Amino acid sequence: MELSIDRLTKHYGHKIAVDRVSAVLSPGVYGLLGANGAGKTTLMRMLCAILEPTSGEVRLNGKEVSAMGEAYRNVLGYLPQDFGYYPSYTAAEFLCYIAALKGIPRQAAQKRVKQLLATLELTAVANRKIKTFSGGMKQRVGIAQALLNDPYVLILDEPTAGLDPKERVRLRNLLSEYAGDKIVILSTHIVSDVEAIADEVFVMNAGQFIAHGTVPSLAAQVRGKVWELTVPREQARSWQEDFTVANYRHEGDQVVLRIISEYMPSAEAHICEPILDDAYLYYFGAKEA
Amino acid sequence: MELFALEHKRLWRTPRVWICVLLCFAYSVIWGTLFQYQWLGFGTQHDTTDPYDFSFDGYSNIRGFQEQFSQFGDEWTDETFQKMVAAYQSYDIYEKPGLQSMGDWIVAYSFLDRLYPELEDAENQKYQPLILYADTSKITDFYQRRADLLEFTLEVTKQNEGLTDADKQMLLDMNSQIEEPWPYEWTQGWANLPFNWSKLAPYLAIALAFLFSGEWHNSTAPMLHTTKYGWRKLARVKVLSGLAFALEFYVLIAGSKILLQLIYFGTSGWDLPIQYISLLAVAPWNMLQAELYELAFGLIGVVGYAGLVMLMSSLVKNNVLALVFSLAFVYVPDVLERYLPKWLMAVSQYLPLVGNSRDIYGYNIFHIFGLSVWSPWMMITVPLLIGIACIPFAIRFWSRRQRA
Numbered sequence: 001m002e003l004s005i006d007r008l009t010k011h012y013g014h015k016i017a018v019d020r021v022s023a024v025l026s027p028g029v030y031g032l033l034g035a036n037g038a039g040k041t042t043l044m045r046m047l048c049a050i051l052e053p054t055s056g057e058v059r060l061n062g063k064e065v066s067a068m069g070e071a072y073r074n075v076l077g078y079l080p081q082d083f084g085y086y087p088s089y090t091a092a093e094f095l096c097y098i099a100a101l102k103g104i105p106r107q108a109a110q111k112r113v114k115q116l117l118a119t120l121e122l123t124a125v126a127n128r129k130i131k132t133f134s135g136g137m138k139q140r141v142g143i144a145q146a147l148l149n150d151p152y153v154l155i156l157d158e159p160t161a162g163l164d165p166k167e168r169v170r171l172r173n174l175l176s177e178y179a180g181d182k183i184v185i186l187s188t189h190i191v192s193d194v195e196a197i198a199d200e201v202f203v204m205n206a207g208q209f210i211a212h213g214t215v216p217s218l219a220a221q222v223r224g225k226v227w228e229l230t231v232p233r234e235q236a237r238s239w240q241e242d243f244t245v246a247n248y249r250h251e252g253d254q255v256v257l258r259i260i261s262e263y264m265p266s267a268e269a270h271i272c273e274p275i276l277d278d279a280y281l282y283y284f285g286a287k288e289a
Numbered sequence: 290m291e292l293f294a295l296e297h298k299r300l301w302r303t304p305r306v307w308i309c310v311l312l313c314f315a316y317s318v319i320w321g322t323l324f325q326y327q328w329l330g331f332g333t334q335h336d337t338t339d340p341y342d343f344s345f346d347g348y349s350n351i352r353g354f355q356e357q358f359s360q361f362g363d364e365w366t367d368e369t370f371q372k373m374v375a376a377y378q379s380y381d382i383y384e385k386p387g388l389q390s391m392g393d394w395i396v397a398y399s400f401l402d403r404l405y406p407e408l409e410d411a412e413n414q415k416y417q418p419l420i421l422y423a424d425t426s427k428i429t430d431f432y433q434r435r436a437d438l439l440e441f442t443l444e445v446t447k448q449n450e451g452l453t454d455a456d457k458q459m460l461l462d463m464n465s466q467i468e469e470p471w472p473y474e475w476t477q478g479w480a481n482l483p484f485n486w487s488k489l490a491p492y493l494a495i496a497l498a499f500l501f502s503g504e505w506h507n508s509t510a511p512m513l514h515t516t517k518y519g520w521r522k523l524a525r526v527k528v529l530s531g532l533a534f535a536l537e538f539y540v541l542i543a544g545s546k547i548l549l550q551l552i553y554f555g556t557s558g559w560d561l562p563i564q565y566i567s568l569l570a571v572a573p574w575n576m577l578q579a580e581l582y583e584l585a586f587g588l589i590g591v592v593g594y595a596g597l598v599m600l601m602s603s604l605v606k607n608n609v610l611a612l613v614f615s616l617a618f619v620y621v622p623d624v625l626e627r628y629l630p631k632w633l634m635a636v637s638q639y640l641p642l643v644g645n646s647r648d649i650y651g652y653n654i655f656h657i658f659g660l661s662v663w664s665p666w667m668m669i670t671v672p673l674l675i676g677i678a679c680i681p682f683a684i685r686f687w688s689r690r691q692r693a
Contacts, residue, residue: 048511048514048515049515050511050514069519070518073515073517074517076515077515078511078512079512080508080511080512082508083508083512084504084510084512085507085509086299086507088302088303096295097299100292101513101516103516106291142512149517
């Protein structure tokens with residue numbers, strides 16, 4: 001299975017939301033990393049064939065997805081960024097309704113709904129109205145609906161939004177387990193989410209992929225550019241103004257700064273092993289990120 | 290089918306929808322029908338200055354009137370008319386004010402007023418209506434007088450409203466099919482049945498205006514689009530469930546009204562000619578036929594309006610706008626009646642739930658491709674065609690919005 005994106009472009013009037021983006025995705029987990037407004041959601045909507053590209057195309061196993069129509073949607077699972085639901089529906093009813101829209105026979109749907117409710121730890125609240133759920137619970141219902149048809153292409157737009165740390169870890173594990181022979185694409189601006197599970201990460205800015213690769217390879221791109229420096233607390237602000245500071249940690253009266261810089265910021269600075277966060281900040285800068 | 294069942298269930302389960310249905314039922318059936326029959330319409334009136342001073346005894350009054358008016362015979366002849374006027378003259382109507390509304394006072398009063406104007410006495414007229422002092426021996430030639438008045442009215446209509454000779458003849462031919470003498474029973478039961486279907490419009494609009502636009506409001510549209518059946522099948526299912534809801538809504542309201550009608554009036558009076566409601570109507574129809582037309586008119590209006598509302602819902606993403614546009618179709622022609630050109634007002638009457646079924650008492654004739662069509666047939670054809678025409682557009686517009 002292969003999902004190929006070929007010079008995908010979307011213009012809104014004079015504004016370019018996605019600009020000639022290309023990639024070839026085989027089974028695995030892909031992280032789409034970018035600041036708000038980078039074009040992630042627009043790209044994902046085009047991947048789902050909700051949005052018509054201005055130019056370029058998306059192909060699944062060589063076939064143009066919008067031309068595939070029902071056949072593509074049958075293997076697609078999508079969690080939109082602003083996941084909507086019917087307030088008067090219970091979680092189980094809502095999932096059964098979406099299952100019917102996905103063409104899953106009733107008996108199979110009931111079994112699948114039960115299974116997903118258990119997986120996402122929603123069994124106890126299955127018969128409660130969704131409007132009474134917390135943000136994290138609603139998000140889990142959204143993830144469950146995306147997984148209903150056991151999709152080969154799973155696209156999750158900001159799936160960790162609203163989830164507490166425990167729920168985020170559970171979701172990461174679920175997606176890692178799920179991926180296997182499927183293509184999972186998740187967008188986020190929370191670096192640790194993709195760092196933990198993504199096989200490959202695309203960094204997006206101003207509608208373009210500005211970097212992509214595995215987590216170690218992206219991190220490696222900033223090797224030699226990540227420094228740690230201990231400074232007096234009163235000097236911390238001026239360092240922040242002059243450099244991209246990835247981390248700021250108090251140690252007594254001193255402050256330990258993690259600085260992203262092309263050059264050694266100070267003779268006292270020592271080089272550090274980079275992580276994906278550093279690469280992200282390297283591309284976006286602290287303010288933009 | 291399963292998707293239709295789920296969508297239909299979802300529509301009915303929406304609190305807004307069932308609250309609307311309950312309110313409409315309470316207003317149209319409980320207040321507008323049950324209370325009218327049992328209380329305000331046929332209950333015994335005590336104080337004529339108090340609009341609510343009625344007893345809750347409509348059922349027994351109706352039975353009483355059916356019994357009481359059977360004394361006038363089962364045919365409407367000059368003798369029947371004379372006996373009825375004489376009977377009214379012998380009652381003290383100020384002591385029995387209910388007679389004016391519940392008896393056949395209205396029929397006798399209006400027939401007398403229109404067909405026997407020469408019986409009016411200028412001196413008496415100041416103090417009491419004609420029916421209370423008319424010389425009963427002069428109430429003769431009822432059917433001839435009606436025919437003469439009809440001829441005169443059609444001639445006036447011809448001169449003022451462009452009725453052609455052929456149209457006039459067509460109307461006279463219809464009139465000639467009315468059998469004389471007319472059967473007679475107490476008329477006020479079945480004559481009370483016409484219903485203003487436009488009253489259903491706000492309830493239908495509130496229930497259906499959010500059908501498509503609501504998906505944007507709930508932010509469910511992008512998710513629905515990526516499901517296997519996507520927008521196209523879902524749009525069809527939504528339209529079907531919207532139409533099914535409109536039908537069920539109609540059956541609930543109309544069925545309840547028919548049930549109450551049968552309980553209160555029974556079948557007595559079904560075969561009376563509609564000329565008891567409108568003396569110069571030319572349609573050779575009885576009350577049952579008029580009621581069937583009324584029901585068909587209501588059904589078509591409801592289905593047609595459902596189509597219009599669903600189109601509005603698919604055109605805009607905003608629930609409130611969808612509702613406002615839907616209601617505008619029904620209420621704007623009313624509000625702008627004085628300002629719109631006459632032809633536009635006439636055209637607007639053919640929008641679903643805008644016009645009314647009273648055209649069956651009128652003389653409007655349309656000429657379409659050389660055919661003369663009596664307006665009531667147009668009244669039940671055009672709204673349906675409008676509703677049906679809206680459906681494919683509703684599906685199409687929603688699908689366009691989905692991909693925007």
